[in-house]
Amino acid sequence: MSSTEVAVRHVVTFRGPTYRERIRLPLVQPLPENTLDPRYVTCESHRTACDCREAELAENIHEYRTERDHILRVLQEELAGHSTWAYTSRNDMEPSAACKCTGCRIVHRLGHYSIGGSVIVAEFDSGPTS
Template identity: 40%
Template sequence: MTRGRTVHGYVQFRDGSRIPYPVPPNTFDPRYIACTQHRVACDCREAELAEDRADLNAELKSLREVFRRVLGDHPNGCMCTGCQVFRESRLHFLIDDTLPGPMEKTNV
């Protein structure tokens, strides 16, 4: 059997040919339990990675909502504890350019 690697929903072979293969979205997928090879990019590892990414994205979304709700209307230069924590944590990647006050992207 020719070995291949998983690339964005495809298995790509050394000769450049590709076949569609959607990776398992999480560990509830039956392919996760059925995986016995445990090689690079096998179904169980892909399922764990997809689940970890989904968990991280959910946590980032939650942080973004908290910062917007709590600090979104604070003025620039505000020195309250929340604004100081936000500036020192370097979490500016969580927000976009449309927010006023300390939620604006700055060079920290």
């Protein structure tokens, strides 16, 4: 009788001594995803990359990414329609024409160019400079 189940290989990949080299370490079971994993409670030999530390790290990374995505989504929703970024027709920044609200100033400090709207400002030639 043959089995139709496919064995899933769990592998952790590390960067090797050279940039292109990868070190692959096979695992018996997948790393814990959060502190609800039963291995988190039963971990007794705390060492580098043990199950409890991996569980806590994975949980923290997930929480940080969720918070970051929420903050970016709120900024995008609140600044929809704002001229957060202003450019000239030569694609130079024109800060004096950009929105000056608190939200747009926060985005400027964060440097997220994908948040808020942009506007092309007409250039005025002030004539020759002497």
